Amino acid sequence: MTIPSLQDGIDKAGSAIKLLWKPDAEPWTPEVVAREYVGWRQEQAAWHEGVALLNLSHHMYDMWIEGPDATQVLADHGANNFEKFAIGQAKQYVPVTRDGHIVTDGILAREGENKYLLSGIPAAQHWVQYHAEKGGYDVGFVTDPSSAFRQGGGDPKLFRYQIQGPLAAELVGRAFGGPLPETKFFHSTAITLDGRPLRALRHGMAGQVGFEFIGPWEHAAYVHEQFLRVGEPLGLIEIGALAYTSASVESGWIPSPVPGIYTDPDLPEYRKHLPLFGIEGKRPLNGSYFREDIEDYYVSPYELGYGKMISFNHDFLGRDALLKAKDGPLRTKVTLVLDADDVRTVVGQGEAPGFVLTYARHRVETAAGLVGMTMQTASVDPVGTVLAQTLIDSEHAAPGTEVTVVWGEHPGPGTDPEADLGFPRIRATVQPSPFSEHARTLYRRGR
Known part of the structure; x- marks a missing residue:
C-alpha cells in the first residue's frame, strides 16, 4: 500500500488551507506526561x-547528524553562525526556504567535531535530511521519534x-x-x-x-x-x-510556525517526499484569522525574534531573501495581555476561569481594522490573566497599545475571510515579548 504524501493530501483537498484548516482543533499537549500533578x-x-x-x-523528536559533511549540510540550509559553534554548545537552528520563510526551528546541539543532535518537532529534521540525501552530502542520520510516533x-x-x-x-x-x-x-x-x-x-x-x-x-x-x-x-x-x-x-518562543513549504514551486519533490500523516500535514490551523492563501501564515525568522541568530558570513539557502527582508516591513512579535474581565465573560468559566490554551490564529484588531494574529494563547496564573504571543504590524507594537482579540472559530473555505461572524471581542494591551523582563535581558546573556 502506497503511503500518501503531503502533496497527495494538498491535491486531494484542493489547497494547503483546505487540508490544514480544522476549526476547534484540540491544542497539542506533551505526550505521556500527566495533564496536572498538583494543579x-x-x-x-x-x-x-x-x-x-x-x-x-x-x-x-531527536535526530543525530554525523559525518564529514555534517557541519556543511547544516550551514548550507541554516542561517546560523557555524564559525562560532563550540562542542557542547546548543543553538536555536534557523532553516529557511529560498524565499526566506522559516521551515521551523529546532534545538541543535554540537556533540563532536562532526556530530550534532537536532531536537524538537520534526519539520527541521525532515528538511535537513532531505537536502542532505538529495545533495549527496557525506553524512548519516539516526532518528528517535517522539513517543507518540515511535513505531512499536x-x-x-x-x-x-x-x-x-x-x-x-x-x-x-x-x-x-x-x-x-x-x-x-x-x-x-x-x-x-x-x-x-x-x-x-x-x-x-x-x-x-x-x-x-x-x-x-x-x-x-x-x-x-x-x-x-x-x-x-x-x-x-x-x-x-x-x-x-x-x-x-x-x-516568547512561538512553537511550530507554519512551514513555508506548501507553495514553493521548487519544492514539489520535497512535498512528495513528506508523508501526509506527519507534522507538516497534520498540524492544524484554526481561529478567527482565516485566509485562503497559506502564504499569509508564513513567517520570517526576523518576526520570530531570531534576527540575532542570523549570520551572513556564509552562503545558505534563503540568504538573499533574508538580506532583502532584513530592513523591510515586517511584523513584530509582542505579548498581548488579555483583559481578565473580558476573558471571564467571553470564555465563560465564572470567577476563576479554567485553563485556557490554544494555538489558534485569532484576529487582532484596532479601529483601523486587522493589525495582527495570535500564535499561541495560554492562562498564566502569576500574571492573573491570559497572555498571547502575537505577530502584529510594527506601527501597533509599542507597549501599552490597546487592541482587541476576536475570539472565535472561522468555518474556513466557503466563507468570506472578512465576514462579520458575530464573534466576541476581548480587549488586550500590547507588551514586550518575552513578557518576563528577566527573560528579555539577563538570562540570555552569553548565548
Missing part, C-alpha cells in the same frame, strides 16, 4: 517562586529533565554535592550523578534560572527519583502538560 496554577507558581521539574523525554512503542533513547525556578541552583547543588561548573547560557557540561553520565545544559524558561539534564534512558528512573528525593524539602513540584505549554507564552 496548573501551583505548577506555574513553582517556576516563579520555588522549583519545578519538567519531563521533556517523550515529546522531542518502546522507550526514548534519551531522558530530558528540566529543573527550573529560583530554587533550582539549590536543588542542583544538593543533588550533585555542590554547584555545577560555571556554564554559559545554552552551553552544556558533562557531569555524573552517582556514576551515571549525563549532560547539564544551561537553560531557562519564562526567564527563570535552570538546567536541562540529558542522558541515556537506562538512567532515567534513577535520575528522576533522585531529583524528587532531594527536591522534596524545597517543595519541588512536577509540571504537568497544561502548565508546561504555558511556559513558551511567557518566554
Whole structure:
C-alpha cells in the first residue's frame, strides 16, 4: 500500500488551507506526561517562586547528524553562525526556504567535531535530511521519534529533565554535592550523578534560572527519583502538560510556525517526499484569522525574534531573501495581555476561569481594522490573566497599545475571510515579548 504524501493530501483537498484548516482543533499537549500533578496554577507558581521539574523525554523528536559533511549540510540550509559553534554548545537552528520563510526551528546541539543532535518537532529534521540525501552530502542520520510516533512503542533513547525556578541552583547543588561548573547560557557540561553520565545544559524558561539534564534512558528512573528525593524539602513540584505549554507564552518562543513549504514551486519533490500523516500535514490551523492563501501564515525568522541568530558570513539557502527582508516591513512579535474581565465573560468559566490554551490564529484588531494574529494563547496564573504571543504590524507594537482579540472559530473555505461572524471581542494591551523582563535581558546573556 502506497503511503500518501503531503502533496497527495494538498491535491486531494484542493489547497494547503483546505487540508490544514480544522476549526476547534484540540491544542497539542506533551505526550505521556500527566495533564496536572498538583494543579496548573501551583505548577506555574513553582517556576516563579520555588522549583519545578519538567519531563521533556517523550515529546522531542531527536535526530543525530554525523559525518564529514555534517557541519556543511547544516550551514548550507541554516542561517546560523557555524564559525562560532563550540562542542557542547546548543543553538536555536534557523532553516529557511529560498524565499526566506522559516521551515521551523529546532534545538541543535554540537556533540563532536562532526556530530550534532537536532531536537524538537520534526519539520527541521525532515528538511535537513532531505537536502542532505538529495545533495549527496557525506553524512548519516539516526532518528528517535517522539513517543507518540515511535513505531512499536518502546522507550526514548534519551531522558530530558528540566529543573527550573529560583530554587533550582539549590536543588542542583544538593543533588550533585555542590554547584555545577560555571556554564554559559545554552552551553552544556558533562557531569555524573552517582556514576551515571549525563549532560547539564544551561537553560531557562519564562526567564527563570535552570538546567536541562540529558542522558541515556537506562538512567532515567534513577535520575528522576533522585531529583524528587532531594527536591522534596524545597517543595519541588512536577509540571504537568497544561502548565508546561504555558511556559513558551511567557518566554516568547512561538512553537511550530507554519512551514513555508506548501507553495514553493521548487519544492514539489520535497512535498512528495513528506508523508501526509506527519507534522507538516497534520498540524492544524484554526481561529478567527482565516485566509485562503497559506502564504499569509508564513513567517520570517526576523518576526520570530531570531534576527540575532542570523549570520551572513556564509552562503545558505534563503540568504538573499533574508538580506532583502532584513530592513523591510515586517511584523513584530509582542505579548498581548488579555483583559481578565473580558476573558471571564467571553470564555465563560465564572470567577476563576479554567485553563485556557490554544494555538489558534485569532484576529487582532484596532479601529483601523486587522493589525495582527495570535500564535499561541495560554492562562498564566502569576500574571492573573491570559497572555498571547502575537505577530502584529510594527506601527501597533509599542507597549501599552490597546487592541482587541476576536475570539472565535472561522468555518474556513466557503466563507468570506472578512465576514462579520458575530464573534466576541476581548480587549488586550500590547507588551514586550518575552513578557518576563528577566527573560528579555539577563538570562540570555552569553548565548
